[in-house]
Amino acid sequence: DIQMTQSPSFLSASVGDRVTINCKASQNINKYLNWYQQKLGEAPKLLIYNTNNLQTGIPSRFSGSGSGTDYTLTISSLQPEDVATYFCLQHSSRPTFGGGTKLELK
Amino acid sequence: QVQLEESGPGLMQPSETLSLTCTVSGFSLTSNGVGWVRQPLGKGLVWMGTIWAGGSTNYNSAVQSRLSISRDTSKSQVFLKMNSLQPEDTGTYYCASHRFDYWGQGVMVTVSS
Numbered sequence: 001d002i003q004m005t006q007s008p009s010f011l012s013a014s015v016g017d018r019v020t021i022n023c024k025a026s027q028n029i030n031k032y033l034n035w036y037q038q039k040l041g042e043a044p045k046l047l048i049y050n051t052n053n054l055q056t057g058i059p060s061r062f063s064g065s066g067s068g069t070d071y072t073l074t075i076s077s078l079q080p081e082d083v084a085t086y087f088c089l090q091h092s093s094r095p096t097f098g099g100g101t102k103l104e105l106k
Numbered sequence: 107q108v109q110l111e112e113s114g115p116g117l118m119q120p121s122e123t124l125s126l127t128c129t130v131s132g133f134s135l136t137s138n139g140v141g142w143v144r145q146p147l148g149k150g151l152v153w154m155g156t157i158w159a160g161g162s163t164n165y166n167s168a169v170q171s172r173l174s175i176s177r178d179t180s181k182s183q184v185f186l187k188m189n190s191l192q193p194e195d196t197g198t199y200y201c202a203s204h205r206f207d208y209w210g211q212g213v214m215v216t217v218s219s
Binding site for chain 1: 152
């Protein structure tokens with residue numbers, strides 16, 4: 001199975017900051033990488049699919065990039081409502097998730 | 107509008123068999139697959155298995171020997187059955203479209219004696 005290593009596991013940032021979260025795959029996943037936001041007690045919400053495609057209704061401050069084994073989620077200007085845990089998911093083969101990044105306000 | 111809703115018992119005893127149902131609306135199971143994902147309390151997400159539009163299945167090797175996913179297309183329902191439950195199977199179980207773009211709200215399952 002493909003392993004997904006997500007970093008950092010915890011992130012503290014201020015409103016307006018640029019935030020980046022990374023996922024590294026154990027092998028090439030050919031851009032089959034999604035990003036999710038999960039708030040406490042809620043189901044995961046798709047933000048970005050296939051590396052850099054913004055899901056309908058998601059604010060444009062969220063963006064994704066990457067190729068091969070390395071992928072990044074960027075929040076261009078952090079808002080209070082962005083406090084959540086973020087996960088990556090590779091679906092190049094049997095799906096595997098990153099370990100998650102808990103994002104809090106400083 | 108695509109919707110998925112999980113249902114099933116909240117409390118199970120060790121060694122029992124878990125049966126969960128995912129009822130979908132807004133899309134056809136003969137055109138779309140459905141996957142199951144588990145999340146232990148306070149932890150990350152783990153894919154358990156997927157049933158594809160054609161009816162074939164793939165399972166996570168870690169639970170493959172205990173897990174079965176099936177469906178009733180006429181009722182728009184997908185079923186998860188997992189036997190020999192242990193306390194470590196405790197968590198929230200989600201069903202999602204096979205692209206993982208639509209998710210149910212999840213059902214919490216506790217395995218405890």
